[in-house]
Amino acid sequence: MQLNLSRRGAVRLLTLSAVLSSALLQGCDSVPSVIKIGVAQPLTGNLSALGQDLLNGVNLAVEELNKEGFKVKGKAVTFEVVAVDDRASADTGKEVAQQLVDAGVVAVIGHLNSGVSIAAAPIYAAKGIPQLAISTNPKFTELGLDTTFRLVANDNLQAKAIGSYSASQFSGTKFALLDDGTPYGKDLAAGAGAQLKAAKKEVVLQQSFDDKTTKFDELAAKIKETGVEVVVSTLNDFQIVALLDALKAISYTNIKVLGGDTIKTTLMLKGAGVANGLFATSPILEAREFTAGSAFLDKYRAKYKIDPAYAGHYTYDAMYVISAAIRRAESAKPQDITTTLKKIDGYAPVTGSMKWDAQGEQRYGVIGVYSANGGLWESQMRSDNW
Structure with a gap:
């Protein structure tokens, strides 16, 4: 059987072949060059000092990870923080949660307020995005969602x-x-x-x-x-x-x-x-209570010219644990990160380690x-x- 192609047909076939080859290559290289991490905290209003501190911790960790040349499957990647202001409001929290989803974040460190974390959680869960919260209300991890992770002991x-x-x-x-x-x-x-x-x-x-x-x-x-x-x-x-x-x-x-x-x-x-x-x-121990706390405080003060106001060392650690999960999963897909966080006993530079039970409760929490x-x-x- 002989296949006769016109010049136009041959061009179309070559074009299709190129498109398919490109798609296959993209499929093999599933790790993006830029990995977006969402941070949702109250950045204005009465709790802004606390929210800014939590954001500062993430930014400090991201700066260090990018400087060291973070790689996934041998590919150099850059972390990018996408920060939003939830205004300590459940309604605003839901709005900014959707904004983070639309922005393509693969994990979220948020929120401070329990009511906001609880309201936003289903929005992240719908896309399999892990949510690491400093919130302490037990209901946060009782929602029946796979994506809720608490950074500290609960109430x-x-x-x-x-x-x-x-x-x-x-x-x-x-x-x-x-x-x-x-x-x-x-x-x-x-x-x-x-x-x-x-x-x-x-x-x-x-x-x-x-x-x-x-x-x-x-x-x-x-x-x-x-x-x-x-x-x-x-x-x-x-x-x-x-x-x-x-x-x-x-x-x-x-x-x-x-x-x-x-x-x-x-x-x-x-x-x-x-x-x-x-x-x-x-449930938030002072950074200076940990052996590695002094080094963190020196770096934090050098960068921000102030002392931490609340729990920046916990969000700093959370970012490092997320990066460890990405590296272990060899993937930046939200669901893969979530699955790996369920298994990991992650190295946390300041507090030592973070580990979660099946519900997402912190195993190493104290008051x-x-x-x-x-x-x-x-x-x-x-x-x-x-």
Whole structure:
């Protein structure tokens, strides 16, 4: 059988052959030259210092990885950070999550707020994109999604720490229990309240606010009127600063305040001298508590000219663990990264290691208790079993 082709037909055949060859080559070379990593945090508003710190950690890690010449399957690749501002809002969080998906990110380090992480999680999961969050509400990893990964211990353990420490270490008998109305705040306060009740401590004042309230004159008056000796709170740092100002204005500061991790910040240290004692629990240990923390702090300060405000060392480590997963999977496809993160005991330069259970809970999580003293948060104790 003889195949006769016209000149036009031969050209078409050669063109088709070239297209198919190119497609096959692209299929073999599935690793892109630029790998995009999404960072979704509150970059404006009252929590912007915390969100910027989390972004700073990722940027520092990416700068180092790119400088060393990161390779996947022998191919040099460049990491690119795509940062978005979730404004600490669940609705905005969903919007920016979709923006990151549309931008082609292969992993997301976000979000700070539990309510935002929970709202955005299904959007990432629909595309198999792993979401590594500093958020602590247990519901985040109870969504039934394969793509949720928590960087620290959750609030079940933190609630036990708050209730246990305040009940056993403070001599006061009259407690106030305050929350910020968010999933994080309400659930954490409820867990702490259960611990106080079990310890037979009297909660004489319990109140919920929204997470942006800063007018606390009425609350301060109630605290004084009911003779509160210990304030247990899940309000944000700027809110506790405002509350302490209101208490100072009515000369009622002989109290102890114990809050969750959102008050263990540099901003909160400004209120350290107002109350009789200011304490915070946190699943986020200070960088200086780790052997490798000093080197990280030197690099962070050299680049940003400030100290970390919150948990930049955890997002720094998260970026390194993501890079390890990409290298091990020999792929930058989101689903391959997710699958590998489920198996990895990833090297984290500052904190040592990160590993997750089947739900995405951090296996190496602990809760520390800190007191504000001399412009620093000083460690009092820490445990993974409160």
